[in-house]
Amino acid sequence: MIMTKRDLLITEVALRDGSHAVNHQFTLDQVVNVSKALDEANVPYIEVTHGDGLGGSSLQFGLSHTNDLELIEAAAATVKNAKISVLLLPGVGTKEELKQAAKLGAKMVRVATHVTEADVAPQHIALAKELGLETVGFLMMSHMAPVDKLVEQAKLMESYGADVVYAVDSAGALLPHEVKERIRAMKENLSVEIGFHAHNNLSLAMANSLAAIEEGATRIDGSIRCLGAGAGNTQTEVLVAVLDRLGINSGIDLYKIMDVAENIIAPILPKPQEITKDSLTLGYAGVYSSFLLHSQRAAERFNIDSRDILIELGKHKVVGGQEDMILDVAAELAKK
Ligand SMILES: C[C@H](O)CC(=O)C(=O)O
Numbered sequence: 001m002i003m004t005k006r007d008l009l010i011t012e013v014a015l016r017d018g019s020h021a022v023n024h025q026f027t028l029d030q031v032v033n034v035s036k037a038l039d040e041a042n043v044p045y046i047e048v049t050h051g052d053g054l055g056g057s058s059l060q061f062g063l064s065h066t067n068d069l070e071l072i073e074a075a076a077a078t079v080k081n082a083k084i085s086v087l088l089l090p091g092v093g094t095k096e097e098l099k100q101a102a103k104l105g106a107k108m109v110r111v112a113t114h115v116t117e118a119d120v121a122p123q124h125i126a127l128a129k130e131l132g133l134e135t136v137g138f139l140m141m142s143h144m145a146p147v148d149k150l151v152e153q154a155k156l157m158e159s160y161g162a163d164v165v166y167a168v169d170s171a172g173a174l175l176p177h178e179v180k181e182r183i184r185a186m187k188e189n190l191s192v193e194i195g196f197h198a199h200n201n202l203s204l205a206m207a208n209s210l211a212a213i214e215e216g217a218t219r220i221d222g223s224i225r226c227l228g229a230g231a232g233n234t235q236t237e238v239l240v241a242v243l244d245r246l247g248i249n250s251g252i253d254l255y256k257i258m259d260v261a262e263n264i265i266a267p268i269l270p271k272p273q274e275i276t277k278d279s280l281t282l283g284y285a286g287v288y289s290s291f292l293l294h295s296q297r298a299a300e301r302f303n304i305d306s307r308d309i310l311i312e313l314g315k316h317k318v319v320g321g322q323e324d325m326i327l328d329v330a331a332e333l334a335k336k
């Protein structure tokens with residue numbers, strides 16, 4: 001076991017957030033190869049789950065190619081040093097699935113709720129602690145709540161027993177000064193570690209992650225080659241290089257992580273991850289990044305502009321779990 005002293009902990013989310021970008025079609029071989037390579041690059045945490053977390057494989061969110069639990073088991077059996085993380089949305093994943101994931105080798109769980117709904121998490125956090133898992137409260141769509149509300153909800157997560165609480169910019173809508181305000185207030189009011197998860201829809205994932213670090217966040221999510229929902233997350237290999245320039249040790253081997261991006265991730269991308277007109281609209285309108293492919297499919301079906309759907313979803317303040325609204329909104333727009 002390699003013991004690395006790290007100034008900050010990066011969780012690599014391509015094998016979970018990136019599941020949205022590949023329509024949940026990761027194969028067992030891909031998960032094993034990517035986990036092995038990330039582990040060899042000394043990435044501390046690798047998240048492996050359906051994009052919408054344990055139990056996410058469904059008609060509502062999209063069916064997985066391979067069952068979550070099989071992927072988690074294979075990844076856990078592959079890595080030597082990295083810890084496998086899983087995502088759990090109470091109401092989507094069950095406590096039974098969390099027990100199974102822990103049995104199969106997961107070491108961390110991120111219990112994710114909408115930013116104003118932390119109160120659905122206590123049972124899942126308590127179970128995670130009982131199972132001996134490192135436990136993270138993951139407050140999604142953080143741009144939708146004012147700072148004091150986010151802090152209130154973060155404190156609830158802490159009071160339930162979370163070891164770390166994240167502000168999650170699911171829509172990639174936050175601007176750097178808004179990230180700073182949020183992380184600063186969380187740092188001032190909580191005793192646990194603070195994390196930040198960005199999406200690059202407005203090309204701000206790196207700037208926002210650095211803003212979070214400046215305010216004291218010590219957990220940052222990255223997705224290698226930007227393999228995440230929408231335009232992806234903070235690009236891991238770039239983050240490692242930038243942190244190195246700042247004198248912040250992530251413990252990740254820069255050349256190795258660059259090689260994983262180039263030689264292993266790039267070939268499995270359905271298309272290069274870039275800021276397209278649709279992913280830009282996600283950030284601009286404040287829409288959940290995982291709605292991208294659903295909205296594009298609806299646009300095609302109703303022969304309308306996908307940006308109009310996304311703008312309308314933003315106006316409706318639609319949140320995760322309301323994927324069915326995408327078709328409703330598209331059908332309404334098509335009538336006009
Ligand atoms: C279920 C979501 O995809 C979780 C996430 O990564 C986000 O909200 O962003």
Ligand SMILES: [Mn+2]
Pocket residue numbers: 017170197199228229289
């Ligand atoms: Mn995300």
